[in-house]
Each structure stands twice: as structure tokens, then as C-alpha cells.
Amino acid sequence: MMNSKKRAFLKKKAHNLEPIVRIGKEGLNENIIKSILDAIESRELIKVKILQNCEEDKNLIYTKLIDYKEFELVGMIGRTIIIFKENKDKPLISMEWKNLR
Numbered sequence: 001m002m003n004s005k006k007r008a009f010l011k012k013k014a015h016n017l018e019p020i021v022r023i024g025k026e027g028l029n030e031n032i033i034k035s036i037l038d039a040i041e042s043r044e045l046i047k048v049k050i051l052q053n054c055e056e057d058k059n060l061i062y063t064k065l066i067d068y069k070e071f072e073l074v075g076m077i078g079r080t081i082i083i084f085k086e087n088k089d090k091p092l093i094s095m096e097w098k099n100l101r
Contacts, residue, residue, distance in 0.1 A: 002072055002084075010045060010074045013093055014082045019049035027056035028064055040071055040085045044093045050079040 002010075020039045023032055032048075039046050050058045062076050065083070074082035086094040 007074055010084050010093070011082060014045055014047055014074065017045065017047050019047040019080060021046065021048045022051055023048060023054050023061060024051045025053045025055060027054055028061045033068065036083060037070055040083060041087070044087050045082070045084050048081045048083060050081070
């Protein structure tokens with residue numbers, strides 16, 4: 001479970017990352033979810049950008065993403081959502097993350 005220290009740590013880690021997945025006109029769909037899952041598998045921490053032409057409300061997209069148990073939402077800054085998933089085989093970020101209480 002994520003506490004405020006871990007959340008702050010992950011937000012800081014994500015600061016320099018470029019968004020890997022973009023949600024456009026189609027909104028949140030299965031292809032987007034598959035892209036998120038593929039991208040997060042090797043990276044642990046990714047950014048998802050909600051483009052201006054997306055017709056779905058950003059808060060609605062965020063709420064829908066909360067329902068997925070395959071990853072955790074770190075937070076949303078503007079139209080960018082930060083997503084984390086621990087990689088048990090090749091932990092990068094989660095090695096440092098585990099030491100936070």
C-alpha cells in the first residue's frame with residue numbers, strides 16, 4: 001500500500017520522465033490499458049498524458065484507472081497521470097521505494 005512518503009518519492013522520480021502512453025480522441029479503452037500494462041512491465045513507473053483532443057473528462061479517466069488492480073496510481077498533475085507497478089523480477093525503483101516507511 002502506498003503512503004504519502006512513497007507517493008512523494010515516486011512523484012519526484014517521475015518528474016523527468018516523458019509520457020509513454022497518450023490518451024487521445026478515443027478516450028480510455030482496452031488498447032490504452034494494454035499499452036499501459038506493456039510499458040509499465042519493464043519500467044515500474046510511467047506517465048500517461050491525456051491529450052487536449054480527448055473528449056473524456058480527465059477526472060473520469062483517473063477514476064476508471066483506479067479500478068485496475070494491475071498497477072497503482074501515484075497521482076495526477078494537470079493532464080498527466082503517474083502510474084507505478086512493482087517489478088518483482090527486476091526491481092529498479094521499488095528497491096529504493098521499499099526502504100521508505
